Amino acid sequence: xxxxxxxxxxxxxxxxxxxxxxxxxxxxxxxxxxxxxxxxxxxxxxxxxxxxxxxxxxxxxxxxxxxxxxxxxxxxxxxxxxxxxxxxxxxxxxxxxxxxxxxxxxxxxxxxxxxxxxxxxxxxxxxxxxxxxxxxxxxxxxxxxxxxxxxxxxxxxxxxxxxxxxxxxxxxxxxxxxxxxxxxxxx
Numbered sequence: 001x002x003x004x005x006x007x008x009x010x011x012x013x014x015x016x017x018x019x020x021x022x023x024x025x026x027x028x029x030x031x032x033x034x035x036x037x038x039x040x041x042x043x044x045x046x047x048x049x050x051x052x053x054x055x056x057x058x059x060x061x062x063x064x065x066x067x068x069x070x071x072x073x074x075x076x077x078x079x080x081x082x083x084x085x086x087x088x089x090x091x092x093x094x095x096x097x098x099x100x101x102x103x104x105x106x107x108x109x110x111x112x113x114x115x116x117x118x119x120x121x122x123x124x125x126x127x128x129x130x131x132x133x134x135x136x137x138x139x140x141x142x143x144x145x146x147x148x149x150x151x152x153x154x155x156x157x158x159x160x161x162x163x164x165x166x167x168x169x170x171x172x173x174x175x176x177x178x179x180x181x182x183x184x185x186x187x
Contacts, residue, residue, distance in 0.1 A: 002116055005067075007125045010057040012050035018059070021066050022046065029108045036167040049073060049105055053098075058126045060109070060118050068109035070122040074132055075101045081136075084162045085173065093158070102130050102178060104137040123153060130178045138163075138171035150174055 010018065023043055030037035049055060052073035060068040075081050075096045081103055082094040104126065109118045127135055138161060139146055155174040162170040 002062075002118065002121065004062045005118065005121065006061050007121060008059050008061070009125075010059060012055050012057075015050065015057045018057075018066075019043070019046065022057075022069060025066055025069065025108060025110060026106070028110060034167065036165070036169065041165075045105075052076075054102075056126060058122050060113075060122055062113075066110075067113040068107075068118045068122055070104060070107040070119075070126045072102055072104040072126060072135070072137075074098055075103050075136075080164075082161070083164050084168075086160045086162075089159050099131070100133050102127070102132040102135045104135060107137070119149060120153065127176075127178055133177070133179050135176050135178045137174050139174055140169060141172050147172070 015022070023039060023046070026037075026042050027039055035041075049071065053076070055071065055073040057069060057071040059066060076098045077096050079096050081096075085094060104123075107119060107122060109122075137150070137155070139150060139157075141147070141160075153176070155176045157172045158175050159173050160170050161173045162168060
């Protein structure tokens with residue numbers, strides 16, 4: 001079903017030449033997304049995220065055509081990721097140290113390439129070998145296809161969050177255990 005599918009990791013430096021293609025796919029996927037999903041806002045988001053330590057992009061191409069991508073980065077100790085989170089949340093849930101949580105910011109597949117397992121392949125490739133304890137992502141509550149996929153891949157909804165950006169929607173905060181390594185704090 002995915003004959004010719006190529007997955008490739010890119011650092012921010014390597015991805016610099018792909019920005020227009022990434023934005024083009026984003027605008028296709030969010031064609032009716034309103035002001036929040038504008039080209040200008042997404043270019044700013046992408047530029048800011050690419051500066052994060054540990055930023056990683058995985059692209060999916062078929063015959064050189066970009067059909068999907070996913071990217072994320074580890075959350076630093078002083079992160080704004082959790083700004084706008086709704087209570088109640090488990091004690092210590094938003095505590096970060098740069099090694100605890102990997103945040104997936106975007107996962108998208110071109111409309112004509114959906115329902116072929118590409119999103120799952122991208123997801124698994126990005127998270128394979130991660131050393132963080134957990135991963136997190138923000139999912140739109142009314143995106144039933146994405147919600148069903150995330151649940152089937154082991155994600156759990158914890159609460160909701162509305163980022164402080166202009167026109168930002170409220171998202172479901174989802175979390176998944178990633179690392180099988182158990183860190184033990186010294187006594």
